[in-house]
Amino acid sequence: MVSINPESKSRAVNREVLSELIKLHGKTSLGGKLPAYDGRKSLYTAGSLPFESEEFSVTLVDPEKKDKEKAEREYKITIRIAGRTDLYQLQQFLKGRQKDMPQETIQVLDVVLRESPSWNYVTVSRSFFSTTFGHRGDIGEGLECWRGYYQSLRPTQMGLSLNIDISATSFFKPVTVVQFVLEFLNLRDASWPLTDRDRVKIKKALRGVRVETNHQEDQIRRYKITGITPVPMSQLIFPVDERGARMSVVQYFMQRYNYNLQYTSWPCLQFGSDARPVYLPMEACKIVEGQRYSKKLNDKQVTNILRATCQRPQQREQSIREVFTYLLTCGRSFQSAGTHVVRNVLFNAYMSCLPVMCSLSHNTLFHTVDGSAQQVC
Template identity: 65%
Template sequence: MSQRGGGGGGGGGGGRRGRGRGRGRGGGDYNYPREPPTGAEAPYAQRGGGRGGGRGRGGDGEGAGPQPPPHGAYQARRPHAAADAPSSSSSSSAAAAEALGEEVRRLAIREEAPGAPAAAAAKQEEAAAAVPVARPPASSRAVKYTPRPGFGTVGTRCVVRANHFLVQVADADLCHYDVAISPESKSIAINRAIISELVRLHRPSLLGGRIPAYDGKKSLYTAGALPFDVKDFAIKLAGEREKEYKVTIRFAGRADLHHLQQFLDGQQRDMPQETIQVLDVVLRETPSTKYVTALRSFFSPTFGQRSDIGEGLECWRGYYQSVRPTQMGLSLNIDICATSFYRAIPIVDFVGENLKLSYNARPLSDRDVVKIKKALRGIRVEATHRRDKCIRYRISGVTSVPMNQLMFPVDEQGTMISVVQYFREQYRYSLKYIHWPCLQAGNDKRPIYLPMEVCKIVEGQRYAKKLNERQVANILRATCQRPQQREQSILEMAAFNDYKNDKYAKEFGMTIADQLVSVDARVLPPPTLKYHESGRERSCNPAVGQWNMINKKMVNGGTIQSWTCLNLSRVPPVMCIDFAQVNPRPSVEIQFANPNRLEAALADVQKKSMGRLQLLIVILPETRVIKRVCETELESCRNAACQGMLSGGITSSISKIQVGGRNTVLEDALRSRLPYITDRPTIIFGADVTHPPPGEDSSASIAAVVASMDWPEVTKYRGLVSAQEHRQETIQDLYSLHQVPDRELLIAFHKATNRKPDRIIFYRDGVSEGQFGEVLLREVDAIRKVVLSCLDGTCVLDIC
């Protein structure tokens, strides 16, 4: 039996009242994205299974209970004497971890002693606000997790299989070396080729027979010391003319397996990330040289049938791989994934599919040229007009004039000739698409013009931009699997990789099990949802996380006084008018506009409503742009309806429109049975930062913060959205002089409930492990300042 879930990471820290968190990748259904995915594997490559272990309550007791006994799946002896002392990074990490514990413990804000001067609090707030943004907050410390107090007991016990393979590591002296390549190359593929050639030439002699593992950037690892501390090598790659690389390898330190063993045994609380990284690099070495790499995933056309997803793109199968510490010991997490690649087709066909041309020879409009330029920029093509050799180019742009008008000099005297004439005289090639522009490679000083009809897209190039809805549907349809099928695919992938015979795994003494691990799990009972008493069904118990609104009435329906409809699609006007007739008459006349005038149309609606618009329904083929403009600029849009939703999917969308009402409430909340909620006034925050897709180098990131506005039901939420610096993960306006969303939400909670919160529960999504410490320290520090400023330190407050 293969169920969703899994035994991922070894449960995190329990907080007050015995709560704990555990995170790990499970082996089940797809983990779908919150936004339309991009071609980049990270946002959408279906890694499946969600996160096993999940978040859940631990034991029922107060405080820190006993540490759960480890499962000895990892046997590693203490390394050699040379590695006995922890590395500097490990020492500093341990010291930082100890320091953060003090900060976390002091985050509980207590009531001031009677008679304490109010000026002291004001001074404290002023001093805290004066901390420069560029520096870590004054209260910053490193992370120290509280031991998990125990295991939960609620629910039906079962056993699931997780997509983890246990790893055993023999005693080894793991050495870390810094690598410097000159001239520096930004290409990981070139860096790997250079180091591969270095190993081929010097492994038997200068490298002492070692087989190093290289991360493609600045780090190289060996199982045992090299015969030198620092050494320079001169490497010349085959095919490179008159270009030689200087490679400097310098000893940097040792990764201590003893610390990893202590962490897995529960004797050490700071995770030795450097040691885990070494082992991860070792197991990634072989696939990195054989497959197309995307972050932690590998893709190849040999992994399964490729699927056409439209507009010149296709879906490739692959797998995700990562070494993870778990409660059972060290494990290798493997999951099946998929992402989009450019099809290896002629450029003419690619243009035809993108522009949906019925015949390819017609001239391209200025709008067509802009679209094709955006689609082709940065991809590699190969010229097909020369039979004697194949030359590859990287496209930098598209010419502004068609090739029959494009002239360039052919000699030092400046003799000008058209591209059409040059190909006819030089290659005896008669071009057909003379009204189309040329592709441009090279640079502006020495441009290279390539007719589209003689170019073909090079295979194996990942599409790293945002997919449209149709492409998303196609890729999901092509890759969707049941849990049992996914389990079999994972086992087949592990067998195909043949870790037992991997030369790098053997070199570093790593052994990988060939079966998935089994994990104890619990199926939690679903919460009972309460609806309005006048409906046929007054309560609902969701089955498998799903339910519908048939025979149910919302608990508190919202009231709309001012609304209108804006049609930017090809939906007939009569449909919009009919839609308006089944509702109260719109306060602003229904408008029809061209999608190219989106912002102007929205501004016109805002002006006519005089800023009193509560609901704006926009009908258009694509919703992403309209929501961005309304939420970040006009602040008037509650929902956007896509044209395809009018036929059947709009019911679900309507139920999500926020107009101040409540769809349902938890029955346990009405009966005062919600743990950590009903005993004290509690506000629940949620925050996330959405980043622009790969390839967007300047677009702003969007930060969103929501908070509950009712207690103890916690079903009404208010949200605030703001733009911030490109790809900045820390929420910049959480506490600032210009906008303080947390402060606004806390004040709104006070007005709505007539109570000041005694407890804050803050859910933060989308932070990677590498950024977690910094984001935690900065944002918790900002929350503390907000609480001090708006609650005046007059209440006992827990920050969870």
């Protein structure tokens, strides 16, 4: 079992922690074995690790923190061997010599197949998304659709099948927050103040979204939006020192950065806690690329996604072939310690909009140095 302290609910954070661990100890304490990690508690390697239980320490830097000491966070990682997964049982099941399907072995292979795309693409449930999979399509109101693919590993009468299909979902456009607000509210003129109703809509849409500053060319900071100020920027005043001196946001940006703010009738973005808030003008922030929009889409946006992702059967088949080629050639864990996925692939392409099934021969699908995959807890 892999235990990370302090705990994080984010798979992305857990993967960053593990990535740092591999950089520091991969060639030494881990014996040169690249693990396959599910982002939670399970980790698998091809062959045995040189220990039964070991604790490691790594430090990550949070780019959203200004103070260097506060930005650095130490994590304790405990790795303990839980057991081995014997691939022989899977071979017997696929040959019809064993009644019960070895679900744990299927899970191991599924984690291995998902390892490389989990590092390189945006993960949403069992799908992976990236702008490299095709042209991103504007679906309106500050959003765009990204193409991706869904994959699942399943046993069939033909052996193990890796089922792959093309998918799409909505993302925030990587534009300035001002541009997003104009598109989201269908506004033409940014000089008009926002109504209370508009402010509430923007607050709901942008809460939790990461942005990066653009008012300093030599220093870009990232923040996570926690709210929207209840008053316009022209009326927003905050303390600037311990003596109680106060200054408006407009004055502060002019004196500190020589930056003349334009949209003073709009509210500011708020970051941090209510006790110690940080205010930034919308025009000084840009939405970070690769953030999924998880709220409900309207009918027009759904229609635009369908139009953007519509493909002829031959095009759909080719897209899936390209995805599968990547899985065979660029897999991070496939290259490690004798683990590999063979390239004997049988494509059953249906000349319709049905998913294309990519099946691998069961007798050559996966093997490790000693015929087993080691599970680490």
